[in-house]
Amino acid sequence: MPTVEVNSTPLTPSARLKAALRLTRWMAAHGSNAAHVVVSFRTDEPMTYFAGGMPQTTYQDDASQGRHARWAAVVCHVHPDRDHAYRAELAEEIREALGLDADTAHLMVRFEPTRPDRVFHLDSGAMTSGGRQTADRGQEKGLRHAHH
Known part of the structure; x- marks a missing residue:
């Protein structure tokens, strides 16, 4: 059961649905059973996510939801047999699905190989x-x- 856990700035429900469908379709095209793909979204509170010691969310952030994330921290649980090329392509697909522009946003994708018998x-x-x-x-x- 491949799982993608997204922590990010607030996204609209339609943006979350669009990203979840896109990632599910990508994983299905790369050998996963679409019914087993899990994508979840969490919105972090202000002053809870820091990169290089700098907050990615501040008290001044508006709480409005957006169509694109301004930053995201993503954890992917995938089969241990998935190679570097698969992980690199999935990381890029996540960036695109969340609408993150490399020049204006922060994104970290971490892969945790997970054996199916551990799920x-x-x-x-x-x-x-x-x-x-x-x-x-x-x-x-x-x-x-x-x-x-």
Whole structure:
């Protein structure tokens, strides 16, 4: 389940939807199941994000939502087998999806390789591992099997 977590300046709901769809389509075109792609957005409070010791959000920032981010810090959880070229292309796609101009904005994208068996999701009422399912699905499916 590839996951993109975006912390940024306030974005309109339509800007978030547009970016989420664009990133989902990009990942699907690069081998991910679109139904498994998760994109989330968080807006940081003023004076909570600093780059080089300088605040990217200040108390003077207006709280209005925009169509483009002024800055963003993004964490991507992707399969460990994804190579440097994939990560570089995804970082560029994120920049474009958020409308960040290299001359006027700040963007940091961090990749955290995450094995599928370290991710669980709700499936038919039980928590299921994102790793490959074995013939005995009961060994991986559901917390009811974890008695330790």
